[in-house]
Amino acid sequence: MSVADDSDTDQVLDPARQEALEDGQLRGEFVQEVREALEEGDEQRVQELAEPLHNADIADLIEQFAPSERPDLAAALGDQLSPEVIAEMDDEVREDLVDLLPPEVVASVLSELDTDDAVAIVEDLDEEDQKAVLRALTADDRAALEEALGYPEESAGRLMQRDLIAVPQDWDVGQVIDFLRAAETDDLTEEFWEIFVVDARHHPVGTLKLSHLLRAPRPTKIADIMLREQTLVPVDMDQEEVALRFQKYALISAAVVDDAERLVGMITVDDIVHVVRQEADEDFRRLTGAEEGGLNERTRDIVRQRLRWLVINLGTAVAASIVIGVFSDTIEQIIALAILMPIVASLGGNAATQTMAVTVRALATDELTVSNTGRTIVKELRVALINGVAIAALIGIAAGVYFAQPLLGVVIAAAMLGNIVIAGLAGLLIPILLDRADIDPAISSSVFVTMTTDVMGFLLFLGLATAVLL
Amino acid sequence: MSVADDSDTDQVLDPARQEALEDGQLRGEFVQEVREALEEGDEQRVQELAEPLHNADIADLIEQFAPSERPDLAAALGDQLSPEVIAEMDDEVREDLVDLLPPEVVASVLSELDTDDAVAIVEDLDEEDQKAVLRALTADDRAALEEALGYPEESAGRLMQRDLIAVPQDWDVGQVIDFLRAAETDDLTEEFWEIFVVDARHHPVGTLKLSHLLRAPRPTKIADIMLREQTLVPVDMDQEEVALRFQKYALISAAVVDDAERLVGMITVDDIVHVVRQEADEDFRRLTGAEEGGLNERTRDIVRQRLRWLVINLGTAVAASIVIGVFSDTIEQIIALAILMPIVASLGGNAATQTMAVTVRALATDELTVSNTGRTIVKELRVALINGVAIAALIGIAAGVYFAQPLLGVVIAAAMLGNIVIAGLAGLLIPILLDRADIDPAISSSVFVTMTTDVMGFLLFLGLATAVLL
Known part of the structure; x- marks a missing residue:
């Protein structure tokens, strides 16, 4: 384990990644090194430099370059420019980059992302590009995206992800654990913190915290350990309202329901952190009549x-x-x-x-x-x-x-x-x-x-x- | 289950709680009902009305009353004014109320809260009251609070909670689950989303997501399923910096380490949501030279x-x-x-x-x-x-x-x-x-x-x- 002397420096367990960062930002020298490799046409070196970085840092790296340099950098990054990196970029930067990619490539990027991240990319495309990209998707992915795009902008329906774990209310703890273990890893969302409990009509009736699930013996009925009080988010609720609910009740995730009260998705708190920041930024800039998009706006x-x-x-x-x-x-x-x-x-x-x-x-x-x-x-x-x-x-x-x-x-x-x-x-x-x-x-x-x-x-x-x- | 017709209304599973709310705020009529019960001296009615509310809503209720009415309302609320309600209140409102309570009562409130919430209450007291309250605490609680107060204001040390789950790196999944089940409920923190893996000197070496733990067979070594890449937060890092790390890397919780790199606490994302909001609010008001505290400032x-x-x-x-x-x-x-x-x-x-x-x-x-x-x-x-x-x-x-x-x-x-x-x-x-x-x-x-x-x-x-x- 690396021991950092300066307590203000980011402490991550990978020393190469730590090298590239200073106070949470990419070091100017590091960006310069990438720039030099790029100018020399040394794609391998560019990829080596980016390799230890977190997806969010690679997105930052691209934003540090001038708009005219970004396509070259993106090309040089090769596989390091993963779908997750694209999802992490600033809207304006991503738009410019995605515009350069053929629809099939955009479609393959989208198919690897959660619905909420995929929607964020598609909603910014102009109508023609959007249609071309949707056509290049599989029928399932297309249906999911089209439904999400049917919800108003900045609504819960756009923010939610469809991949979630829901179990029937008459199961016991053992059944839930066996279900989780048996499922193919690819079929399950990686990131979940709560399991939703539903009745036969897919209406949410309670929430199961993983910590409670872990500590209960296998024969325990989940109806006995689930939390019955929960905040349900209507699919057309504005994201600012959703964020206020998360803040007020310190939620970690919340079930999203349609007009018929059926569970259709989930919103997680990491997306809410972005919403809180984004809405505050907007209010701040709007107060003075400045633009809405911040530093990377055209x-x-x-x-x-x-x-x-x-x-x-x-x-x-x-x-x-x-x-x-x-x-x-x-x-x-x-x-x-x-x-x-x-x-x-x-x-x-x-x-x-x-x-x-x-x-x-x-x-x-x-x-x-x-x-x-x-x-x-x-x-x-x-x-x-x-x-x-x-x-x-x-x-x-x-x-x-x-x-x-x-x-x-x-x-x-x-x-x-x-x-x-x-x-x-x-x-x-x-x-x-x-x-x-x-x-x-x-x-x-x-x-x-x-x-x-x-x-x-x-x-x-x-x-x-x-x-x-x- | 109650089915709300108006999709803009808060949908919670408890109908009485739903009654009291509209668009996520307490209804004016509900506040009026509480006011009338209070004026009639009907404490039982006040408590009945407050009973179905979430802690955060009871805190809101108190804030809706004028400063001069709040002590009476607080008294009428009786047991409904739980330590968690006090933790949820706006700083200024809480300060006024806590000033009225004898040190022993404040101490008993603090002893039921997580360190971070307790610190938030104690740090606002004036020096004399602070000393009196600390004296009334048990030696353990006092030591924990005094250490937290030793860190700079708005630092990770103030924001972190000490209750967390840490396990040695040579354990297997079965041992972790048995440990969680065997522990007294009271000894374990209720809210944890990740388990920290430490070496013999209590240095964090990885993070275990509960979802990974749940899906792994019992004999699996936790070293094989833990995430080795993690963001460690130095105990003296400013909370704004901490919040930026959480946003950038979409963290759900993070280990806080002291100068010797030992694990001393954890910060969870629900606290970060508050920090993001609070820092944005501050910037917004400061831009115009308005006060820092918002609506409830004296x-x-x-x-x-x-x-x-x-x-x-x-x-x-x-x-x-x-x-x-x-x-x-x-x-x-x-x-x-x-x-x-x-x-x-x-x-x-x-x-x-x-x-x-x-x-x-x-x-x-x-x-x-x-x-x-x-x-x-x-x-x-x-x-x-x-x-x-x-x-x-x-x-x-x-x-x-x-x-x-x-x-x-x-x-x-x-x-x-x-x-x-x-x-x-x-x-x-x-x-x-x-x-x-x-x-x-x-x-x-x-x-x-x-x-x-x-x-x-x-x-x-x-x-x-x-x-x-x-």
């Missing part, structure tokens, strides 16, 4: 997605400018207003975004409910009042002193307090209203919220100044 | 955390105002500049935040590496140029036409293009530089990035206007 898609939001933002910025335009006479007379007005808008925007970030996440994770919304509004108002008074006092005194005009200080302080209170309410209520209207608050809140604080900031400050100072 | 803490960021933001807004002040003579002559200048700053800020959101998440999830940083910079520049030209053309033409001053259109278009390109670079490079300097980019990027785009936006626009239009 330039064209990034431009299109971001530009849409910039154009919307241009609209809201113009709306704020129109408010300024209304007060242009006032500004002409007191130029200090032009200097100070962005401060009121900026602080309001920041205060609103703080509240909005908390609200959007609380909505996404089911924490904000009918029962606690009222209490939360009161709390946000209290926070906004306290912070508003503090910031208003600071800027009011500073502006009054600097411009030697106490009344200007009073005006900016009042506008600031008003805008921060409005910001607190907007940051809370806008996401809640969007959510009630079934619009994803993560995508759209930000625009409405900052428009509100910009417009109200300028309106309050310049309006008050016109009334008080002229 | 008002005092929220005010303190948010105010700090508002004050910093006040500083950066004043810096931008100073730039405007430099050009006050120009603005006095061309009042249109005051109307248009927020547009340049706002769009720059939005473009920068888009890039920043992608960069911060890519850094947090180890996607941005030495090998692809250069390529990413080129891509961001290209995106910024394309979007910059598009937005500059839009606003340039509109401003030139509206103010009937073509040169003003040219000035704002040039400033806009420049600011969006600067925004793209700032959104990418500032988080990367902060990360290299070991400062969490999620916390601090936002301030620096928006200050850059505000200051540069005003400087470019007003500077160009002064040079060209006067």
